[in-house]
Every structure is written in structure tokens, then in C-alpha cells.
Amino acid sequence: MAAVAIEQVWRRFGPHVAVSDLNLNIADGEFVVLLGPSGCGKTTSLRMLAGLERPSAGLIKIDDAVVNDVPAGKRDIAMVFQSYALYPHMSVRRNLTFGPRIRREDKAATERALGEVVAVLGLEALLDRRPNQLSGGQRQRVALGRAMLRRPKLFLLDEPLSNLDAALRGQVRAELVRLHRQFPITTVYVTHDQVEAMTMADKIAVMFHGRLHQVGTPQQVFDDPDNRAVATFIGSPPMNMLPGTLSAEDGSLGITCLETTIPLPAWVALRKPQPLPLPISVGIRATDIAITPGAADAMISGRIDVVEPMGAEIFLTIDCGSQSLICRAPGRFRLRAGETVGLAFDANHLYAFDPETGEALIDRSGWSAGDLQRDHRLEVTHHA
Ligand SMILES: Nc1ncnc2c1ncn2[C@@H]1O[C@H](COP(=O)(O)OP(=O)(O)OP(=O)(O)O)[C@@H](O)[C@H]1O
């Protein structure tokens, strides 16, 4: 097992900066997800960790030893790529034990390790098959099993689930979490899928354009994003953003948007002193907007533009005059396009960002997720 430190690491390709000033500490046994959109530098970062790419500047340390000059083969790392390559002419068993065989490891020990890995991955019945006799998900598990048999210090996984169908992705995702609990090998997992990141990570590192924007637990990056980019990337549907104003009246903060002023709860503070009033980007998640069907007298109202039923819930695009918002309603609400509905924003979950820099302005440390008393969700009754 291993702890990893990435210190002021840059990677340039000619004039193009793929990774700039990356700093990231990964504790022994931790499962870290590198999350970001396509082209943000995730694979490049992982390849530098693996030793397949050299940093243009900065240090990569494994267990406090600088490994910049240590070749990939000597880093004791197992990497699973998106396009995992199995040997097509070998059975699953021979694919799994290929590494131990060429390293001439003890046969009995290999058999024992094989037995464990095969049991964990549910591959017992498949050992004599060839890769072309397996489904995509089964092949994926063989590729993972082969990496596990290495018992590496460090697991590096680059979008390993992206070519599985949705059901299988969910299944293998859960399997990976269980595996990691069983064998807590330090893991860096790259994905652009925020659901994978939220469900699997001990810690998420969010990257955009080669830069690390935030590192935190899944709940931290969801509840308390450091900037607008993180806020809109994490969570589905993406957080709504509206132009607004942050102001103070009699010492209490309030947010004005859609021609309505919403007083903020007393726990809300500013991250740093700001001259008020201040133009802001107001952020609110679909799940923090309560919908009252037919309530034309609500503080904020809008006309339903698009209805997307999902079964248990409905996503609505609501036209509020100058702005449109994505909102969520329970699936049992019978809502139709063209209908007018009332909207209520949960003031505990309003976000404010600097419209220019995107920086978060509100200090949310006073709000505690465990304190349900403060999280007075808006009660909504349905008038059919
Ligand atoms: N060998 C290379 N030569 C030149 N540019 C490169 C090279 N490898 C990567 N890049 C560029 O560096 C940037 C980061 O690439 P990288 O592959 O790390 O992105 P990524 O986050 O893994 O994206 P994706 O989710 O699409 O896999 C991209 O703009 C890419 O075009």
C-alpha cells in the first residue's frame, strides 16, 4: 500500500498546458476520484502517476520517495485503462495469472490469490472461457482481476466503466466499492461521470482546464462548492444559475433574484468581507425548489415549458419571464406544459458566486447537514 503526493506538477505538450500546478495528497488506502470534463487533464495526470508520462515540472512522491525518474515497471502500480486489453487466445484463468507466471511467482501462492480474486469478482464459472466468450462487463472484471492479482501498491483506473451499459456500470461500480473495502489498496480513479465520483470516492478532486478546482469528500463538493464551475458540474440536473444581488438590510443578508428578495438564514456569513449590495450569480439546485401547482399568488411563479417525467420524479423547465429554471416535482404531481406554478426557494440552499471569477461568496460552515431543525424543508401540498 502507498501514500501519494503530487507537488506543483505541470505537464506541457509544446505550447499546450495539459496540467498546471497540480497539488494533491492521497493517503494510504484512500479511494480518490479525479473528476472533470473531457480534455481537462485527467488521463495525463494518471499517466504521470503511472510513470508513462514525465512531468514538465514538479514532484511525484510515492511513500515519501520522489519517483519522477522511476520507470513505470518499477513503481509497483496496476493500471486499468478504458480499453482494457485481454489476451484473446488465452482463457480467463491464463489471462488472470499471466503476470505471476512470467514473474515465476510461487504456484501455490498464485493459486490461492487467484481463488480469492475470482471469488470476489464472481468469475468462478468463467475461468475456462476465452475473452470473446465473455460479455463486456465480464471482460471488465477479468481486467480488474488481473490488476488485483498484482497486489500493487497503487491502483490507477482510467474510466474503466465507460463502455458498459448503465445497469452493468451500476453493478461493477458497487463491486469496486466492495472490493476496495475488502482490499483497501490506494486507488486513483479517473472519470468524467459525477455519479461515479459521488458514489465511489472517499475524496473527489475536481479538475477543469488542467487545474484542480476543489478537493473534498463527495458531500463537501456537493454541499459546499468552492466555485460556480464545481457547483454546476456536480449534481444532476446542473445547479440553476440566475443573475441576482446580495444585500444586507438591518444586518441580515438577503438575495434578490427574479424580482423577489429572499432573506438568508442567520447562519449565513460571507467567506470574506464584501461591499454590499453586490451583483452575484445565484445558484439553486432543482431539488431545493418547491413547486406548488396552480399557485399564481406565490412570491415567484412561472409557466411550465417542458415536462420530463422520470417515474418517481418529474423534471420541469419553468419559464420565469427573463430566466428559465430546472425544477423537480414528485412523480405523482400531474403537471402539464403551459400550466402556471408557484416556486419557493429553500433559503438554506441558495448559493452565491462572484459573477466574474465564479468564486463562492457564502461561508456555509455554519450550516450543518446533520441539523435537520435548521434544514426546514418547504412543505408542499398538492392541489389536484
Ligand atoms: N501527447 C499529447 N500531445 C499533445 N497534447 C496532448 C497529449 N496528450 C494529451 N494532450 C492534451 O492535453 C489535454 C488533456 O488531455 P487528457 O487526455 O489528460 O484529458 P482527459 O481529462 O483525460 O480527457 P478525456 O475525458 O477526454 O479522456 C487535452 O487538451 C489533450 O488534447
Ligand SMILES: [Mg+2]
Ligand atoms: Mg482521459
